Amino acid sequence: MTQSKTTINRRSFLKVSALAGGGMMLSFSWLAGCKQIPGEEILEVPGEWFELNNYIKIGNNGVVNLMSPNPEFGSNVKTSMPMILAEELDVDWKNVIVEQADFYPERFDRQFTGGSQGIRQAWKPLRTAGATARQMLINAAARQWNVPAGEITTTAGMLQHELSNKKAGYGEMASAAAGLPVPEVVTPKNVGDFTIIGKSQKNVDGKNIVTGKPLFGIDYKTDGMLIAMIVHPPFGMKIKSVDDSAARSMPGIKDIFTIVPLADDYERNGFDTTSFLELIVVVGNTTWEVMNAKKAIKAEWELMPEYTMVMQTFQGKRTVITPKGLESTDGHKERMIEMSGGKADVLRKDGNPASAFKTASKVLERTYTAPYLAHNTMEPVNCFAHVTSDKAEIYGPIQAPDFIRNTLSARLALPKEKVHIRLARMGGGFGVRAYGHHLVEAAVISQKVNAPVKLVYTREDDMTYGIYRPTYTATYKAGLDANNNLVAFQVRGGGIPEHAVHANRFPAGTVDNYLAEGWALASNITIGAFRAPRSNFIAGAEQSFLDELAELAGKDPIDFRIELLERAKNSPVGKDNDYDPDRYIGVLKLVREKSNWDQSPSNAKRGVAAYFCHNTYVAEVVDLRMDGNKPIVEKVYAAVDCGIVINPDAAINMGEGGIVDGIGNALFGELTFKNGVPDKNNFHQYRMIRQKETPKEIEVHFVKNDQDPTGLGEPLFPPVFASIANALYKATGKRYYDQPFAKHLELSPAKM
């Protein structure tokens, strides 16, 4: 490994004492409070801690405290990120205590969990932080032993100078090391020398989870804390009047009022989404009392006029118009069909698709659709806030604290250093917890009632609040020549309020005549990132279409894809192709080998798909059979290229989760609307995949290479929609174009 300049992450090496305000005192009292499990080693609490940098503290007894910077929503970053630190620090993982960092942008880089970017973007900073601390320990030993630093080696928390036969534990050198200057450059380990990375380590919170410890925002409680709940209007409506006379006199109720979460003229960022301009709030002593009072509120709604917001987006400042009106799924479908035949933006054009289609021997055109989806994290929206005249303490589930801190600061009229956000373990995120409306709501309520408050949504509030996965459509058209070569390809995608077309992704670059177009319709139903945004629809559409196209060309679906990718590799069309054909081919070949593709199983029919998104390549084969009208998934094989795998068993777990989640949404996921009201508001109506529908077996295989690691939270999710659709075709003889598929299966005449 080449040397790494420590300046890339310089602020991480500032000493705590130099920082004023905002910092939390570390508490290790929980260590002493843990009950000992027989046969398990318990780490001794050190008498003194020495901080080598913001991520790493070493106790005088050699115990190591590593900070996990990013919020944890289940992708296991709280284990895998410290593993990277521990690897470069060169300590025994058994001597490590991991602590969740608070949101502390002055000390940590990019405390954002989403976009499958945690490991990818922290890889170099964390390695550098670990290697820097290790070098400081070496330098301290070199001084004390009066030997050259270059002759000192480390192994699992021990320093050694072989020539003089000197040895010391990190704990013995930590005090001296903490006082040394931070080295300008350090040399991280060679990949081949890793001893922690690449070896499965258990979830550091595993024991706390299985014993029911308070880990989540919703578990938080403090003296004098009140409970708050909201009542919101349908989409497209606002509060006209509130009759709270009955609710107000109910037991335990402290106050009922309305709040405006964000001022009309507040310049929002893309994660400041609020679905409703004003909310009714009920505050009381206990959850049950507030829930009851909430039901007793009589609210009248009125139509919300069209309104305009200024938003700071990744693409710059823009004005967003939210249309008026009560929207329904039937209306959405009609307008989407209209739009599909109308104008669209050209996103990319190669060659002359129109003339190529005219001369093509065979042309295939198919349209795919998918509905809105609700995220349905198991932990409903909640947040604790305690806002006083001079500061705000916030504790809750949030993927993107950095996106909401300025908003909190502006809304509460407090300097942003006085807005202190602590990061609760999240009971699921899936993208929706990047949107911090609940932090603002909790804080505004706390400020109003002048008390610590925990805001809790009911499941119904959570499912009907918005920030959904958008509804999409895409029409694909392809032309083959007389030799079944792909000569023209076109995708025209649309959606509400965005389309899902990635114009430069495969199969762009594989065909001379190519056209990608997109259109979008505005809506007052709010949307947000949902596990693999846009890819979660377009992968299924594209890879189903390619399956049908391969069949039309009379080619094996894996061979057909590889043939196209060979073209992209050897004579690519265009310059901006957003994928590496070799790595794409790599996962296709690996899944072919691992699934024994050429020999179909006797008990099932199989479908294949491959997709590249969020920097990771995935190919998946689904084996399924029909039991009457019910698809039974026997087995799923996944081949994944995410570079170096940090924590293999946890990576497989994430892969299994993405696959099963994808199967569930492909078969059952759907949210529809009537007059601004979601048709489903709890799990009796919203069908989630359950134990019985889970595949009987899943194999996740990783391509072995030394590429820098990329993420896994999202990439295994999108392709399985197509693997399922393609397997369903083989099993039923029918193609499935409209998600969710289960309702079409149930209507099919194959019913037994």
Place this chain on the structure above:
Amino acid sequence: MAAINLNVNGKKQTLDVDPKTPVLWVLRDHLDLVGTKFGCGMAQCGACTIHVDGNAVRSCILPVSQIENKEVVTIEGLSEAGDHPVQKAWLEHDVAQCGYCQAGQIMTAAALLKATPHPGDEEIMDAMNGNICRCATYLRIKAAIKTAAKY
């Protein structure tokens, strides 16, 4: 309000509370036992599963008046040291992703194994089908139950 006699995790106490209050909120708000989770409030997701006289029940729709003088066990009381076979198996298989539903999954699994010490696949799927895991760790849940049955 009424004085209700409770026996939760072996601890007997009397609580003055609205007898209609669901056990879930008594546990979470009054007894500070927050391991039992709120998921849906209508017995559809299983996150709130506890044991009442040894049976797995959904605490979110069970009025506290119904557990008077019954033995209630929550995830916090499943074992003294977090070493119930199901808890050990969950760690061995590193089941959890976000972890929110897992207390409910574990309580359902523990009740299943008490009634059926060596369940087959179908019995496991039947017993566990009421517990949603949004992270979809279902395969590991099934595998962990089989492991727990062998301890």
